[in-house]
Amino acid sequence: MPRPKPEPKLVCRNVWKIFGPHGAAALDRLGHGVSAERLAALGLVPAVRAVDLEIGEGEIFVIMGLSGSGKSTLVRCLSRLVEPTAGEIIFHGQNLLAASESEMIRLRRHTMGMVFQHFALLPHMTVVQNVAFPLEVQGQPRDQREATARRMIALVGLAGREQALPRQLSGGQQQRVGIARSLAADPELWFLDEPFSALDPLIRREMQDEFLRLQSVLKKTIVFITHDFDEAIRLADRIAIMKDGAVVQVGTPEQIVLSPATDYVREFTRAVPRAKVVRAGSVMAPVAGHAAEAGAGRDGPCIPARSTVAEAAPLFAAGAEAVAVTDAEGRISGHLHRQAVIELMLAG
Amino acid sequence: MAALSPLRLRHWQGPGLWAGALALFAAFALWGRDLAPWAFDWPRKAVLPVRRPISDAVKWLMNHADLGLFTFREATRAIAAAVEFPYRLVLALLSEGGQAAGLAVPALPWVTVVGAAALLGWRAGGAGLAALVAACFGFVALFGQWDAAMVTLASVLIAVPLGVAGGLLLGVAAWRWRWLDRALVPVLDLMQTIPVFAYLVPILILFGFGPTAAVVATVIYALPPMARVTTLALARMPAETHDLGRMIGCTRRQMTWRVMVPSARDGLMVGVNQVIMLSLNMVIIASMIGAGGLGFEVLGALRRLDFGAGLEAGLAIVVLAVAMDRLSQAFAAGRGGGRLGPGLWLLAGVTLAALMLPALRDYPDGWRLSTGPFWSDVMRWINVTFHDSLEAVKDAALLGVLVPVKRFLLGLPWLGVAGLLALAGWRLGGWRLATLAGGLAVLIAATGLWEQAMITVYLCGLSVAVAMLIGLPIGILAAERDGLWQVVRLMIDTAQTLPSFVYLMPAVMLFRVGDFTAMLAIVAFAVAPAIRYTALGLRGVDPRLIEAGRAMGCTRWQILTRIKLRMALPEILLGLNQTIMFALSMLVITALVGTRDLGQEVYVALTKADAGRGLVAGLCVAFIAIIADRLIQAGAARARARLGLLP
Ligand SMILES: Nc1ncnc2c1ncn2[C@@H]1O[C@H](COP(=O)(O)OP(=O)(O)OP(=O)(O)O)[C@@H](O)[C@H]1O
Numbered sequence: 001m002p003r004p005k006p007e008p009k010l011v012c013r014n015v016w017k018i019f020g021p022h023g024a025a026a027l028d029r030l031g032h033g034v035s036a037e038r039l040a041a042l043g044l045v046p047a048v049r050a051v052d053l054e055i056g057e058g059e060i061f062v063i064m065g066l067s068g069s070g071k072s073t074l075v076r077c078l079s080r081l082v083e084p085t086a087g088e089i090i091f092h093g094q095n096l097l098a099a100s101e102s103e104m105i106r107l108r109r110h111t112m113g114m115v116f117q118h119f120a121l122l123p124h125m126t127v128v129q130n131v132a133f134p135l136e137v138q139g140q141p142r143d144q145r146e147a148t149a150r151r152m153i154a155l156v157g158l159a160g161r162e163q164a165l166p167r168q169l170s171g172g173q174q175q176r177v178g179i180a181r182s183l184a185a186d187p188e189l190w191f192l193d194e195p196f197s198a199l200d201p202l203i204r205r206e207m208q209d210e211f212l213r214l215q216s217v218l219k220k221t222i223v224f225i226t227h228d229f230d231e232a233i234r235l236a237d238r239i240a241i242m243k244d245g246a247v248v249q250v251g252t253p254e255q256i257v258l259s260p261a262t263d264y265v266r267e268f269t270r271a272v273p274r275a276k277v278v279r280a281g282s283v284m285a286p287v288a289g290h291a292a293e294a295g296a297g298r299d300g301p302c303i304p305a306r307s308t309v310a311e312a313a314p315l316f317a318a319g320a321e322a323v324a325v326t327d328a329e330g331r332i333s334g335h336l337h338r339q340a341v342i343e344l345m346l347a348g
Numbered sequence: 349m350a351a352l353s354p355l356r357l358r359h360w361q362g363p364g365l366w367a368g369a370l371a372l373f374a375a376f377a378l379w380g381r382d383l384a385p386w387a388f389d390w391p392r393k394a395v396l397p398v399r400r401p402i403s404d405a406v407k408w409l410m411n412h413a414d415l416g417l418f419t420f421r422e423a424t425r426a427i428a429a430a431v432e433f434p435y436r437l438v439l440a441l442l443s444e445g446g447q448a449a450g451l452a453v454p455a456l457p458w459v460t461v462v463g464a465a466a467l468l469g470w471r472a473g474g475a476g477l478a479a480l481v482a483a484c485f486g487f488v489a490l491f492g493q494w495d496a497a498m499v500t501l502a503s504v505l506i507a508v509p510l511g512v513a514g515g516l517l518l519g520v521a522a523w524r525w526r527w528l529d530r531a532l533v534p535v536l537d538l539m540q541t542i543p544v545f546a547y548l549v550p551i552l553i554l555f556g557f558g559p560t561a562a563v564v565a566t567v568i569y570a571l572p573p574m575a576r577v578t579t580l581a582l583a584r585m586p587a588e589t590h591d592l593g594r595m596i597g598c599t600r601r602q603m604t605w606r607v608m609v610p611s612a613r614d615g616l617m618v619g620v621n622q623v624i625m626l627s628l629n630m631v632i633i634a635s636m637i638g639a640g641g642l643g644f645e646v647l648g649a650l651r652r653l654d655f656g657a658g659l660e661a662g663l664a665i666v667v668l669a670v671a672m673d674r675l676s677q678a679f680a681a682g683r684g685g686g687r688l689g690p691g692l693w694l695l696a697g698v699t700l701a702a703l704m705l706p707a708l709r710d711y712p713d714g715w716r717l718s719t720g721p722f723w724s725d726v727m728r729w730i731n732v733t734f735h736d737s738l739e740a741v742k743d744a745a746l747l748g749v750l751v752p753v754k755r756f757l758l759g760l761p762w763l764g765v766a767g768l769l770a771l772a773g774w775r776l777g778g779w780r781l782a783t784l785a786g787g788l789a790v791l792i793a794a795t796g797l798w799e800q801a802m803i804t805v806y807l808c809g810l811s812v813a814v815a816m817l818i819g820l821p822i823g824i825l826a827a828e829r830d831g832l833w834q835v836v837r838l839m840i841d842t843a844q845t846l847p848s849f850v851y852l853m854p855a856v857m858l859f860r861v862g863d864f865t866a867m868l869a870i871v872a873f874a875v876a877p878a879i880r881y882t883a884l885g886l887r888g889v890d891p892r893l894i895e896a897g898r899a900m901g902c903t904r905w906q907i908l909t910r911i912k913l914r915m916a917l918p919e920i921l922l923g924l925n926q927t928i929m930f931a932l933s934m935l936v937i938t939a940l941v942g943t944r945d946l947g948q949e950v951y952v953a954l955t956k957a958d959a960g961r962g963l964v965a966g967l968c969v970a971f972i973a974i975i976a977d978r979l980i981q982a983g984a985a986r987a988r989a990r991l992g993l994l995p
Pocket residue numbers: 019020045046047065066067068069070071072073074227
């Protein structure tokens with residue numbers, strides 16, 4: 001694999017959230033195997049059902065699903081904005097559901113940041129006041145918190161707009177402020193609930209690039225919600241796909257596209273060109289025996305194993321039959337053949 | 349109910365039921381008096397003994413109630429003192445100067461007051477608003493109403509911050525604790541339907557006669573809408589804002605005061621505007637318990653039948669209301685105007701100069717214009733010249749419509765009326781509504797005030813009918829033409845900011861006292877919502893429906909009658925509802941021109957400081973309002989369901 005599997009940082013075990021009166025009692029009575037229909041018949045809304053997840057340190061973990069599939073509820077369970085009906089959420093070995101309210105306030109202040117779909121900027125505050133607000137709530141003195149805020153504003157590329165009011169900014173700029181604010185307290189866990197869904201497609205793409213750039217610098221542990229499968233594939237290290245409150249598949253974009261677990265997942269993957277997802281390392285012919293020494297046989301073109309087949313394709317334009325594939329240390333681990341690329345691209 | 353026996357119920361519905369019920373009712377009304385006289389006049393012996401206990405309770409509160417650490421009287425004294433000091437201070441600043449709690453306070457020169465008001469206008473909305481506000485204040489000075497206006501302004505300036513702060517706290521508390529909200533809603537509902545005079549009685553007894561009592565009454569009157577607006581604005585905030593607060597680790601206090609309340613600013617400012625306008629309205633009315641100021645001038649003029657003076661004071665109220673409304677609306681819109689800096693320096697300079705030169709301090713007498721005698725002459729002329737035609741109109745209306753309707757209503761048995769109301773309630777909203785409507789009607793009869801209540805219903809009903817007859821066509825016309833709608837809307841917006849007192853003056857001038865005068869004033873006051881809801885309802889009809897109608901080849905008339913009016917029916921019903929509420933609130937004030945209804949009962953109670961009598965009569969008015977409100981709301985909901993509109 002191109003990356004070692006990261007240590008789990010946030011784990012949730014068998015998490016349930018049932019909206020409606022006496023949800024917990026119903027769950028106890030009917031057992032954890034109960035179907036969604038059965039609960040719905042009782043007038044309850046099973047928004048999250050028996051979710052198990054492990055989210056690694058420094059990973060971009062995307063939760064994908066259609067509207068109403070429970071994504072927002074799940075991510076709010078992770079920070080206990082919504083109180084789960086059952087289950088465990090373990091962060092740094094501590095079960096969050098057992099933490100006291102003041103302990104939760106401390107954890108949210110110092111270890112969690114969140115970006116909202118509709119920005120949730122405070123309309124009466126300037127950009128710099130909005131970004132400094134989480135620190136103000138913690139009681140930081142003014143010059144210190146505003147200095148931090150200015151750094152964050154520069155980081156998201158809004159330097160010069162510090163004194164603007166939210167309503168004077170475009171949607172994309174407002175979300176940059178939201179991002180800066182969520183980073184102000186330097187959290188370890190970064191939750192983003194459909195941060196780009198309210199933006200125009202062009203701006204959305206620009207913001208996705210911006211997000212990847214930020215993450216390459218910051219290396220946060222990220223839970224990113226989206227209902228857009230393309231966005232998920234572009235950004236994710238791993239994706240969890242939700243349907244009616246349950247997670248139906250967890251895997252890398254490649255795993256999900258190449259071997260969808262259910263018809264529901266297959267529906268999403270249908271329109272995705274394989275070549276844009278599949279990585280060179282997955283379809284190469286490995287070098288027999290041990291990988292060749294770095295530099296050996298490097299007369300032709302070569303690409304890293306992590307890059308996608310679509311990225312490798314232009315190298316074949318010159319007429320090469322095969323391209324060398326290098327691993328993380330720069331050693332050649334195999335060869336990508338023209339035939340394999342053509343087959344993959346024809347497959348869609 | 350549907351599960352009970354749908355078949356049998358369906359059998360009962362439809363016009364047959366109503367025909368039967370009305371026939372029964374008519375027969376009973378015509379021939380039942382000998383059979384069951386008690387169903388016509390509630391037996392004197394069986395009148396609920398509620399008046400005296402209420403009066404006694406208030407007396408006991410005043411004289412004996414002990415709240416542990418302090419007595420009730422001490423509590424009211426403390427409240428009075430807390431209001432009194434800032435009031436004296438502001439009043440001294442604005443008008444004559446003098447002592448406030450031992451401090452010698454100089455009177456601000458009139459130019460300073462006008463300048464400060466203009467500067468506020470400049471800050472909130474730029475040059476145009478500044479000019480408007482300055483013109484309004486200048487008008488007051490020009491017509492010699494300055495001192496009275498400053499007394500009124502002082503009361504408003506004290507009452508508004510108290511009303512806003514109190515309403516905000518109450519609203520926030522109701523947002524935070526659901527049980528408090530549930531407990532508060534019916535209380536606020538009742539408070540808003542009880543006529544204003546009814547508030548004045550207990551306050552008069554508890555706080556005595558004078559400006560302090562008036563301010564307390566004003567705060568109590570203006571606070572409920574602020575509380576409501578606050579709760580609503582907070583509940584309407586997007587869930588994300590609340591989530592944000594929790595996510596960054598706000599404590600509950602930080603959440604409320606740092607996140608939610610500031611974010612809800614826009615909504616809250618609407619409430620502030622309401623508090624200001626209601627305060628002004630109430631300060632004028634509270635001249636009856638010693639508020640003084642412009643209201644007192646109008647009241648005095650009404651009593652002396654001195655129209656010139658009354659009209660001038662009335663116009664001063666109007667311009668003051670316009671200035672305050674535009675100012676607070678501009679602040680609420682938050683568009684922002686000019687910078688304050690240079691203006692402040694200018695104002696300070698002018699103030700200093702005026703303090704040095706006594707000649708500048710007071711508005712020069714020579715510049716004063718009194719149009720009072722002129723208006724009196726005009727009125728005399730009109731009354732002399734048109735006396736016969738005015739009298740003829742009045743007599744025709746009285747003899748042709750008012751008196752017969754009144755006779756008819758007074759002849760009805762309370763039992764029959766309660767029965768019919770219950771039936772209407774049952775048809776529109778089921779058993780609960782039936783019990784409410786019928787029960788409240790019986791309760792009114794049981795207080796022994798049935799006759800006054802029927803006079804109230806007669807005046808209110810006729811006025812509402814006339815207001816709807818005027819308002820519907822205007823609303824329909826205005827809905828069709830954008831230009832006209834702009835004009836009409838400006839007019840009704842302005843009309844609605846005017847304190848109800850103002851409407852009495854012209855009606856009295858033309859027709860003296862009596863029911864006809866009262867009806868005119870009520871119609872003038874209540875026509876605004878009739879126009880507004882009709883126009884808004886028609887303009888809100890889904891344009892696709894109109895397009896479909898046009899595609900089918902409907903004429904304009906058909907589109908109006910078959911599509912627009914039908915679809916706008918729920919809105920128009922709500923307009924009717926509002927018209928009734930407006931009419932009832934005005935009706936009580938027309939007691940001043942000698943009606944004999946529940947309003948008069950409250951007014952008499954006020955002059956005699958009889959808390960029980962005032963509250964009971966006030967509650968009866970509230971009951972009438974509640975019956976009308978619930979029945980019409982249910983009707984509107986049914987109409988909406990039938991038309992397939994969202995609730
Ligand atoms: N407070 C609540 N009370 C009752 N039901 C709720 C509540 N919040 C969410 N739900 C229900 O839970 C289900 C999941 O909602 P959720 O908001 O988590 O979906 P989502 O995947 O985020 O959808 P979207 O893409 O529209 O944001 C929905 O059926 C929703 O109606």
